[in-house]
Amino acid sequence: MALSLLHYASAQSLQSIELVHVNDKTQEVRYNFDSKVALPKHFITGKVVVIDFAKTRFKAVDKNRQINNNLIKSINNQVGAGKVRSSINLVSPATDYSVTSTDTSIIISLSSKNSQLNQSPAWKDDLSGNNQDGGNADVIDFRRTSKSSALITIQLPSEDVRVQASEGNRKLNIKLNGHSWASGEEKRLDVTDFGTTVKQVEVINSKGSAQVNIATQGSYEYSAYQTGSKYTIEIKPKRDSTKESSVSGIKTEGFKGELLSLNFQDIEVRAVLQIIADFTGLNIVVSDSVSSRVTVRLIDVPWDQALNVVLKTKGLGMRQEGQVIYVAPHAELIASEDQEKLVSEIVQINYAKATDVAAVLLDGKKGGTGAGTASAGLSHRGTVSVDGRTNNLIIQDVSGQIKTIKELIEILDQPIRQVMIEAKVIVTTDDYARDLGVRWGGSGIGRIREDGTGNFAVGGSESTLDSFIDKPYTKPLGGLINMPAGNPTTSLAFAILRKNFHLDLELSAMQESGRGEVLASPRVLTADRQAAYIKSGTSIPFYQNDGDGNTTANWKDVVLSLEVTPQITPDNKIILDLTVTKDDLTTSSSADIAIATNELKTQAIVADGETIVLGGVYSESVREVISKVPLLGDIPIVGNLFRKKLNSTTKVELLVFVTPHIQSTTTNVNR
Numbered sequence: 001m002a003l004s005l006l007h008y009a010s011a012q013s014l015q016s017i018e019l020v021h022v023n024d025k026t027q028e029v030r031y032n033f034d035s036k037v038a039l040p041k042h043f044i045t046g047k048v049v050v051i052d053f054a055k056t057r058f059k060a061v062d063k064n065r066q067i068n069n070n071l072i073k074s075i076n077n078q079v080g081a082g083k084v085r086s087s088i089n090l091v092s093p094a095t096d097y098s099v100t101s102t103d104t105s106i107i108i109s110l111s112s113k114n115s116q117l118n119q120s121p122a123w124k125d126d127l128s129g130n131n132q133d134g135g136n137a138d139v140i141d142f143r144r145t146s147k148s149s150a151l152i153t154i155q156l157p158s159e160d161v162r163v164q165a166s167e168g169n170r171k172l173n174i175k176l177n178g179h180s181w182a183s184g185e186e187k188r189l190d191v192t193d194f195g196t197t198v199k200q201v202e203v204i205n206s207k208g209s210a211q212v213n214i215a216t217q218g219s220y221e222y223s224a225y226q227t228g229s230k231y232t233i234e235i236k237p238k239r240d241s242t243k244e245s246s247v248s249g250i251k252t253e254g255f256k257g258e259l260l261s262l263n264f265q266d267i268e269v270r271a272v273l274q275i276i277a278d279f280t281g282l283n284i285v286v287s288d289s290v291s292s293r294v295t296v297r298l299i300d301v302p303w304d305q306a307l308n309v310v311l312k313t314k315g316l317g318m319r320q321e322g323q324v325i326y327v328a329p330h331a332e333l334i335a336s337e338d339q340e341k342l343v344s345e346i347v348q349i350n351y352a353k354a355t356d357v358a359a360v361l362l363d364g365k366k367g368g369t370g371a372g373t374a375s376a377g378l379s380h381r382g383t384v385s386v387d388g389r390t391n392n393l394i395i396q397d398v399s400g401q402i403k404t405i406k407e408l409i410e411i412l413d414q415p416i417r418q419v420m421i422e423a424k425v426i427v428t429t430d431d432y433a434r435d436l437g438v439r440w441g442g443s444g445i446g447r448i449r450e451d452g453t454g455n456f457a458v459g460g461s462e463s464t465l466d467s468f469i470d471k472p473y474t475k476p477l478g479g480l481i482n483m484p485a486g487n488p489t490t491s492l493a494f495a496i497l498r499k500n501f502h503l504d505l506e507l508s509a510m511q512e513s514g515r516g517e518v519l520a521s522p523r524v525l526t527a528d529r530q531a532a533y534i535k536s537g538t539s540i541p542f543y544q545n546d547g548d549g550n551t552t553a554n555w556k557d558v559v560l561s562l563e564v565t566p567q568i569t570p571d572n573k574i575i576l577d578l579t580v581t582k583d584d585l586t587t588s589s590s591a592d593i594a595i596a597t598n599e600l601k602t603q604a605i606v607a608d609g610e611t612i613v614l615g616g617v618y619s620e621s622v623r624e625v626i627s628k629v630p631l632l633g634d635i636p637i638v639g640n641l642f643r644k645k646l647n648s649t650t651k652v653e654l655l656v657f658v659t660p661h662i663q664s665t666t667t668n669v670n671r
Contacts, residue, residue: 012037013057014084017075019067019164021177022109027071029088029108034059036103046268049088049097050275051108056084064263064299066224068231069162069177071095071110076263080279087275089264139185140203140212142194149236150196154212156229163231165224172222174233176210197237223297225265257302265295269314272296273327276307287328290316319400340398342381347393347406351415354386354393360412361395361405378405416527417662419566419574423534424657425520519560525663528568535561537583540593558583558595566660569605574660577603580614582654598654611659624648 013034020028031053041052058079065075073089088097094113099106141153154174156163164175181203189201200215219238224231260279262272269292277284280303292314298306311318317330328336349357361377361384378384382397382405393409395402519536526532537559544552560582567575580600585593604612628634628643635642 011055011057011082012053013059014053015059017065017077017086019072021069024070026109026111027069029072029075029110031086031106031108033104033106037101037106039099039101040106042099042108044097045271045274047090047093047095048264048267048271048275049090049095049108049110050278051086051088051099051106052278053084053086053106055082058084063261065167066165066222067163068224068226069164070160071112073265074263076261078261078275078279080258080260085275085279087264089267139181140187140189140201142189142191142198142201144194144196145234147236148196149234150191150194150198152198152201152212152214152233152235154231154233156226156231159226159229161229163226165233170216172214172216172233172235174212174214174231179210180205180208181210196235198235221299223263255302255305255308257304257306259300260298260303260306261300262296262298262306264297266293267295268292269294269310269316272310273307276303279303281323283324285324285326287326287332289329289332290314290327321400337379337398338381342396343399343402344394344396345402345406347395347409349391349393349409349413352413354388354391357409357412358384358386358393361393361408377408416530417568418525418527419568420523420525420661420663421532421564421566422523422659422661423521423562423564425560425562426655426657427519427652522562524564526564526566528566531563531565533561533563535559537561540585540595542593556595558585560654562656562658564658564660568662572662573605573607574662575603575605576612576658576660578612578614578656578658580654580656600656606660608662609659611657614656614658615653 014031015034016032018030018032020030022028031051033056037053040054043050058077063077063079067074069091071091073091076087076089078085078087088108088110090110092112096111096113098109100109101107139155141155143151143153145151154163156176157179161179162177164177166173166175185203186205187203189203190199191201192199197216197218197220198214199217202213202215204211204213214233214235216235220235221238222233222235224233226232257280260276262275264272269290270286272294273284273286276282294310294313296306296310296313298309301309307318310316311327315329316327317333318328319326319333326333361382363377378395379397379401382395382401384396385394386392387394395405397405520534522534524532524534535557537557539555539557541553541555544554546552561580563579563581565577567577569575578601582598584596584598586596600614602614606612625646625648626643627646628639633639633643
């Protein structure tokens, strides 16, 4: 950390950039620093002179300047990786340049190789002559675009006029060197009502030169270009660099490169790729068939997005292997891919089924878009085979595509999360003459502060809570939910208890104590979205006679079963599909054995460790008992005095408690 701070503190700072007009053949670009500076690295490619300032901070007013004179179109500066790259875009490649230095300045001298330079002509006589009232409405035109940008068009007297643009304090100055506005052409336009970043446009003569001064308000960015004898400036509000690119409209989502700015008109694609290569440190190899040119303006976009935009614009594709990127037209990449040697590789699938992964790769092959794009599956020449015995994939494809396929398999071949299902199946009974009150309740710590203790308790009765909770509670709150079984054949109990709640089930009888019996308390581990099935019971034989008098025994299961299918959501909750089935033996009207089935199906969303409670499945048994004195009890009418008839009905309710727990998984797999 100390070394990096020392390095940053010792870096030189670029303070300003000046353009000096020496004569019609020679111009200078001066880079002024705050300390002594050494000669930088520099080179020329096409119509671009590139200067790299190492260990440099950027303090200049503007990163991008439109010049548009007879030698220079614009100057663009990119900042990144502790250096500043300045690109001087030339009008013609027939330009010589030299680099010299003073104590605190670097001077780039530019001169045309052509001895016959077009001299800047004077104003055309007929331009002002066409205006009868002394003013020329065609000199300046202001419009507001649909994107709230200001579009200013200046009518030049000739396409050979040299235009110089510079920025000041909330002002953009356009200067026409060596020329003056004609009489009556000077004017001032108040454009505040247009609702743009421009509030005033002033057409004046200053120091013997024609100027257009544009007063701005707020942060802005601008671009300028010349078409024939028209010079156009577009000024728009400065956007957030994290938002979409203002040119392509392509969102930066998915692009992670360092921010880069490119602002070139009619530049060779090779030169743009060279700039990106130098900026990123990657090696870019360009096919000989790439000879197109491009006009691009991308401000503060990720470099990988800028590369993607340039390639898409010119119908190019790329293939990356390590630190080398090969760029060529799509057709050429496909042709080279057809000639590339196929390699085979065996990939072990650890958790998924190899057949399922192979199906995904084959689908990706069908949906592939050709060379230059990283298809999610096989290339058009690739094949995949499955070894079911070892759960391996045998992949044959070009080496670059196999790397992409293995990255995809790393994502797909993950262990499925598992859920531990804890269940309790309880049967409660009560006599016919009494109602069974089932009171749901719970106790927790720290949920409600009562008398300052932080403890509370809720439930069916205080006596039950006293015996259940090992921590004192300050005040009984009564039954949170109290569902007496007044009409049990039509009720359905349903509740979800939080994971930090202690379940309290109280069975009360008004005359005699009812009893609860735990029929089963199973635990089963199952994978996400896989059904877990638990059943307990017996098989009952049913005898059937065929036409020949033979008896055949058929067996029927009479069981208590629970089927649970968990689904883990992204926020670690669990969707439970529950089916509870309870079979009971009964007797039909023909005295044959019959099976009565009660089934409950539901779906609920619970958090990890919460308990879902299901109830309301009832069965009923009727019993008649007669006690009598022998002989005397059989006498009609009088015998009633010597016998006792007792009718009793027993109701049984099935309660199911299900608690899911998400199991943590760890993976440590080497492929």
